[in-house]
Amino acid sequence: xxxxxxxxxxxxxxxxxxxxxxxxxxxxxxxxxxxxxxxxxxxxxxxxxxxxxxxxxxxxxxxxxxxxxxxxxxxxxxxxxxxxxxxxxxxxxxxxxxxxxxxxxxxxxxxxxxxxxxxxxxxxxxxxxxxxxxxxxxxxxxxxxxxxxxxxxxxxxxxxxxxxxxxxxxxxxxxxxxxxxxxxxxxxxxxxxxxxxxxxxxxxxxxxxxxxxxxxxxxxxxxxxxxxxxxxxxxxxxxxxxxxxxxxxxxxxxxxxxxxxxxxxxxxxxxxxxxxxxxxxxxxxxxxxxxxxxxxxxxxxxxxxxxxxxxxxxxxxxxxxxxxxxxxxxxxxxxxxxxxxxxxxxx
Numbered sequence: 001x002x003x004x005x006x007x008x009x010x011x012x013x014x015x016x017x018x019x020x021x022x023x024x025x026x027x028x029x030x031x032x033x034x035x036x037x038x039x040x041x042x043x044x045x046x047x048x049x050x051x052x053x054x055x056x057x058x059x060x061x062x063x064x065x066x067x068x069x070x071x072x073x074x075x076x077x078x079x080x081x082x083x084x085x086x087x088x089x090x091x092x093x094x095x096x097x098x099x100x101x102x103x104x105x106x107x108x109x110x111x112x113x114x115x116x117x118x119x120x121x122x123x124x125x126x127x128x129x130x131x132x133x134x135x136x137x138x139x140x141x142x143x144x145x146x147x148x149x150x151x152x153x154x155x156x157x158x159x160x161x162x163x164x165x166x167x168x169x170x171x172x173x174x175x176x177x178x179x180x181x182x183x184x185x186x187x188x189x190x191x192x193x194x195x196x197x198x199x200x201x202x203x204x205x206x207x208x209x210x211x212x213x214x215x216x217x218x219x220x221x222x223x224x225x226x227x228x229x230x231x232x233x234x235x236x237x238x239x240x241x242x243x244x245x246x247x248x249x250x251x252x253x254x255x256x257x258x259x260x261x262x263x264x265x266x267x268x269x270x271x272x273x274x275x276x277x278x279x280x281x282x283x284x285x286x287x288x289x290x291x292x293x294x295x296x297x298x299x300x301x302x303x304x305x306x307x308x309x310x311x312x313x314x315x316x317x318x319x320x321x322x323x324x325x326x327x328x329x330x331x332x333x334x335x336x337x338x339x340x341x342x343x344x345x346x347x
Contacts, residue, residue: 004031004163004175009138013180018170025167027303030160031175032142032153034100041152042099042134043209043319044076044109045273046116049092049127049333059093062122066095069112074104078154082257082271087243088334090127094257094273100155102134117198117331124197127333131275133209133321140319141175150315151211151271169287172210172318173279184320186278190252192343201328201339207252208279212316213271219311226302227312234298238291239272246274249289250281252342275339279320 001024003010046066048059063081070079076097083093099105115121116130142153143166149156165174173179188204214235216227235256242254252275259269276282286292303310328339335341 001162001164002160004141004143004160004165005177005180006033008036009177011177011180015179015181015183017165017174019165019168019174023164023168025162025164027167028162029166030144030147031163032144032149032156033158033160034137034155035157038100038137038155040100040102040134040136041140041155042076042097042102042105042132043152044097044099044105044113045094045129045131046097046113047092047094047127047129047131047338048122049086049090049129049337050125051090053091056126058122058125062126062128063093063095065121066112066116069108070095070097072108072112074108076105076108078151080151080259082259083266084255084257086255086336088336090334090337092255092337093260094255096151098152098155105134117329119197119331124332127331127337129330129333129338130327131338132327133319134325134327135319135321136325138177139321139325140317141172141177142317143172143175143315145312145314148215148313150213150215151317153315153317170283172316173283176279176318176320178320184279188323190339190343192340197332199330199333199340201330201343203323203326203328203339204277205323206278206320207323207326208276208282209319209321210274210276210282210316211271212274213269213314215269215313216311217268218313223306223309223311226305231298231302234294235272238295241291242272242274242285247342249285250277251275251285252277253336253338275342277342279318282318 048062050056050059076099079097081095085091117128165171184206186206191202193200239256242251254274256272259267
């Protein structure tokens with residue numbers, strides 16, 4: 001068993017882990033391992049927003065445009081696409097690109113990304129938005145129940161062996177290298193700078209993003225029924241709570257996304273994507289709120305029943321980003337979109 005924090009990022013602790021040195025987790029999990037030369041990554045979410053069931057021509061044009069841009073020189077090392085219907089009944093389709101060379105992202109963004117929110121990609125018939133983090137490797141962590149990479153882990157060199165820091169409250173914090181010496185507390189308040197239909201959110205220090213996913217495509221028979229009937233409805237209820245009422249507990253925005261394939265067809269993969277005031281606010285929800293305790297209980301019953309035979313794949317990535325590692329911009333989007341929601345609530 002090894003530490004989730006890679007050896008080259010281990011330093012003398014001034015803040016303690018929440019487990020003793022002899023802790024042994026009840027089941028195995030692994031984390032993504034990156035090449036030593038990777039110092040920083042980019043997680044770039046490019047969204048299209050529209051009302052109604054039919055995909056408008058302008059939205060389709062924008063989706064084709066970003067896919068072509070991702071395939072161009074200096075595009076992301078990995079990307080995927082997902083969709084959901086938000087609390088205002090708008091459909092949002094988000095293309096997510098990951099880079100492990102920030103200078104390549106900067107060059108790519110200057111050619112393809114900067115115009116995403118100025119009205120030139122899709123006009124004013126639909127909304128577009130960019131939500132971008134570029135954390136150093138000290139500021140994010142991953143966790144996987146299988147050896148199938150998702151999200152930022154698709155940039156990794158491989159997986160660790162079984163890690164110690166998981167299956168307890170506070171494990172995500174303990175896996176973030178910066179937590180060895182820093183509390184990662186939030187500083188400041190977000191604000192909005194608007195120019196016509198274009199709105200930039202100026203963020204605060206140490207905002208937290210979690211992408212937490214599920215893949216049940218390999219499940220069959222009883223396991224599939226158990227996930228679809230017993231686990232997913234509880235998960236959806238928790239995601240809906242965060243979407244509709246999360247502000248009161250520090251969740252700025254939540255999206256329960258369904259991954260779509262290259263043809264736009266839905267898959268049997270989902271993930272929750274949540275912006276939080278802080279890692280501490282996310283931890284409080286996870287440890288004590290009835291909606292997450294219900295999710296945790298349903299998942300533990302499922303995994304306890306299926307044991308090692310479980311085909312459900314679970315993963316997440318948690319990032320705590322410095323203020324200068326964040327970028328939020330929205331064009332023609334409704335006021336509850338992403339980080340606009342918290343900015344609007346505080347005036």
